Amino acid sequence: MQNKIVTLDEFIIRTEKENPKSTGSFSRLLRDIGIAAKIVNREVNKAGLVNILGVEGSTNTTGDAVQKLDIFANEKFIETLSYSGEVCGIASEENQDIIQVNNGSAVNGQYVVVMDPLDGSSNIDVNVSVGTIFGIYKRKSPVDGPCEMEDFLQKGTEMVAAGYVLYGTSTLLVYAAGQGVNGFTLDPSIGEFCLSHRNIKMPAAGNYYSVNQGYYLKFDLEMRRYIDHCSDLNYRLRYIGSMVSDIHRIMFQGGIFLYPNTRKYPKGKLRLLYECYPMAYIIEQAGGSALTCKLERIMDVEIHSLHQTSSIAMGSGDMVRDMKEFVERYGAVIQ
């Protein structure tokens, strides 16, 4: 007998029922993220057809050229989350400041969402997978007022859920909310995300490493030595330049993803709040680990600004530990 299809909505409702204290608010928020993902997916799949390719002309907070699909994805997630009634504010890679969400009722949403609406967007024009990254926090500011910066400048350990959407050969939504990681594949014939990867556990080791080898000479000595070590072990280099895709592979095949600090990005390139924290949350929930290249646990890194960056080394636990031993042996680790 064919296994019963479990849709994302059903899964979320079942999970909610298992939590007696649940009010349903978090469930509604997760389902709204699924809706936004389906809307964005529809446009990502058409990108080459409806002339929404091409650089919008503006640049985002880190100087990346902004693609029209970036703007579309950002607008759709903001629009959907704003209508959800569960969110009081949003922080996005595409917006310099926090976005206030006031649904008109006296008591505003109790959550804030941080997101990179379309990560890896430079790959859009060449039909390479791109992704959405999101994280969810409970607000800290009074519920009857507007959201505040303090609602967003919370460490990764305060995150209540995180996930990503991978718009690739198929479209997957992967998320964790404290009880493990589950993946849902979009079935276009019914327009539903269906449970396809239950309780994902990352291999403890693998033979892939993922780093932009082009920056090798710009990495600190200890990173270069570790990358040489990966090469000595005949690990295979896989680097797509789309963080969600590179991490997704590691979730299933094992490996380590590195974006070390360089001269151009002395504090690292990837954004702590809406790229590193959410992906580290998922990696840890799947049994892996995530450190900065100075060996601090990503989830514990203090955050002081929305678009703060960090170096990162994340993936299979045994491989991150191996990298740690290299840095301790060769690097001047800042205590």
Ligand code: P6P
């Ligand atoms: P580089 C995409 O622009 C991104 O933010 C991540 O998705 C990706 O891992 C990284 O930057 C790629 O950066 O410098 O290797 O092109």
